[in-house]
Amino acid sequence: MSVNDDKSPLCPYRKVPDHMILSGGKNNRYWVLDVTERPGHKTLTISCHKSLHPTETCLLKDGWEMTPVCSGDVVHLEGFSDGGSWLVDREQGFLVLLPDSLISGTSISSSIRCMRRAVLGDIFDGGSKQMLNGTMVHEVFQRAAMAKDFSLETLSKLADQAMHSPHPSNSRAPSRHQDSGTVVTVTELADIEENVWCPRFGLKGKIDVTAHVRIQRPQNGSHRALEERTVPLELKTGRESNSIEHRSQVILYTLMSMERYNPEAGLLLYLKTGSLHPVVASHMDRRELLKLRNTLVHHIHNCVEKESERSRLSRLPDILTNRQTCQYCPQRRNCALYESEDVVRDFLQEETGHLTPPHLSYFSHWLLLCCLEAATMEAKNGRKRVWLQTVKESEKNGSCVGNLQLSVPVTIQSEGVFLHRFHRSSVAPQHGLANNGLGSGDRIVVSDQEGRLVGLATGYLCEVSRTSISCTLDRDLSKFSGVLFRLDGDEGVVGLSTHLTNLSRLMENCQDSDRLRELVVDLRPPEFIFNLSSVLPREAKDTVANILKGLNKPQKQAMKKVLLSKDYTLIVGMPGTGKTTTICTLVRILHACGFSVLLTSYTHSAVDNILLKLKRFRVGFLRLGQGQKVHPDILPYTEESARKKGVHALSELEQLYNKELVVGTTCMGIKHPIFTRRRFDFCIVDEASQISQPICLGPLFYAKRFVLVGDHQQLPPIVQNQEARSLGMDESLFKRLELHSEAVVQLNVQYRMNRQIMSLSNSLMYEGRLECGSERTASALLSLPFLHSVQSELSCYSQTHPQHDLAWIQAALSPSNPVCFLDCSMAGCKPSDIGVIAPYRQQLKSISALLQSSAFIGVEVNTVDRYQGRDKSLIVLSFVRSTVEEGNLGELLKDWRRLNVAITRAKHKLLMVGSATTLRRYAPVEKLLNHLQQENMISFKNTPWFYHSAFLNSQFSHKTNLQLKHIELTL
């Protein structure tokens, strides 16, 4: 991208976005306002103030002028500035482009050979058998080393051997280790797999081994100076190459641990030969590696570019012309796929030769969508606050707790899970910990407060009390017991690598992928067989017939369709139609027929919902996934707990993986090793209409047939990037395949809502197709056992206070009572039967805050999105919005599907609150209001913002059961 393109008269780089953090000093962050290029050098106009005043300049030369820095970028500068003018050249200074995007050491070292591969490697996952082997050898070595059963001796010996020999190694690269008399001895292994985030150089990595070494240098002839140091040690299990890549990795680790240990040099150990190479970096080495980092980060950040308001994929760095190098590249396929529109080199042609233009464009379309979405997620990612904001600043927005001291001992909870307890040091006891924004279960990252040890460990919060915090971490921090810690909430940087890996796999030249491509991309109509008897084993017939007994007609149809399918079936589960029951029954039938089933959904809770039901019917299953996320009642079925009983041999593991016909996991859980071997007869995906296409594809690779269950009239997949959404990223696979109506079965008989509530959804979305399953459902009313006494109390009240005839509504309307809640407890409604729904999280926060009293414990306050798939007897739905101006409308309420979900959660009574005039501006809500009006369900037309729909008894009984204490009315 040429810099000049960006310098339009309406230059946007004159304004720094709000989320940007700039600073001067050692860990500086400069905003680039302007770039001017002359032959041989480049001058940046920069500022470290958000006001962009005053400005400084930075002169780049001796190769640094090739840095792909643009106006609007953030840079970090190392070196010196002379009165506001920086110089970065051959001898001095570094420029770190986009320093808060931490790039891993391996990415950079792999970019030495092929920048394109490094960029692709950042986008897609890759891997090979050799790598798995390497991982295992690493693990064995590191464990043995830490256990010290062979480590110290062996390592010291290796070190000695290597260092004492006159030519330290058979290195091909020039060794900068000049003083041949120096002896390095490894005295202790300080750590393994140490995690380092180094925002100063924009680097991150995991250091295989952190070693204490003794260095003896010759000094004045016979006299020897002793020096102790901590250095990074990189293990290599493969062939000893002492290659530039390997050495560069060590140099990068040395650089990124500078603030921790100031190591000066690092070590490279080849386990095969046992030779140890010291790697000392020169300024040149660091300079060139940082330049590579800058180029890499530029490509990663600019993977999409705008051309006249439309985004498209940027060009990647060129393909190498070296067939030899490309032959073994794990990114071959992606490399060829990315270039679909251009001429691909002949030796890459075989990667895409089997694909048609529609296949290629499906791939690049979704790649673009994912890149757009990833960019938005990256921009919102608050991880950089961990190193850019002080504890004080971060504590203010509730995402951080500082001044923490570690209480020893640290206990081991399970393998690789360490239970830590921190207490707030007396240094800053302003307020307790409990009122912080962090809560139990939150993901956190632990760093030191000084900024030397950023990202020491990650884990989950367990308990937050007034003075102390306990959490499980991935590393034992007891050796840092003197350090003052900070603990930051970590939203996590989940890229879209699973999406893209699935997409890439869809394009693979193999049977499973060919078939899926045909169905998903080419939209080949699904096929069915005609005779059930050919699929139903004779011995299972009775069992199946028995299971079918409890089902209604459409549910039975669904079962039949699935059994007859050769490719796939789509089950539309309208609200309250018993989706979970249907899936559970389906699994039981398939199980009875001897079919294996892979049961998945996007969320852990959705998977567990079905498994909980299944458990009651004593259908065996294996649940994969992190124990922390699994429902407690399902825990006995996890791999984790099976392993606790003892799995020692490979055959036992294999037995564990193959034993159950039914396996349950999330769509993301398909990275599990079980899927390297096992295939299933059926894959069932629940909540499929909420899952994006690339993710939904994941589990489908492992089954012959699949069943998607969902309802595209309810919530779609969440897409944050507006452009990606407009280009169709929120279209689920469920929706895409729905055009084949022969594959669709509709569950339209519902057992949740009474007649009136159902009518709302019917008029809004389903055109009358939704039916009540029984008269009981249709006529069910809220049961309020003490209604009568409340009624008489109220009428008493209005008699003694005739002026307060409508006391409750007046209380609700009165400006002096801006926040109220419908309290039905007096009338006998259990708090757990009441749900409060609002579209906005902020709104819920304030509602919850007002429901602190013990009477309201059990009233669930949640977003529309969180309520999907669930119901309550009574729902209070707050529409929140009320604006007089013709301002922005906001996206959420424009979505028909969200409104549909919101109004179909209540079984017996639905109360809606909002401003009619405002809400009429949203087309979906307007349609709803028209229906309410027509059906006479609007109670208080004269008060423009109170609606109720429910059983239409007398108005009075309605009012009575609402002993109004607090209702949320935002005006």
Next chain:
DNA sequence: TCTCTGCTCAGAGGA
């Protein structure tokens, strides 16, 4: 404008 679930992760090796 404001809905939020997934995920440890960076690295594991070969020319």
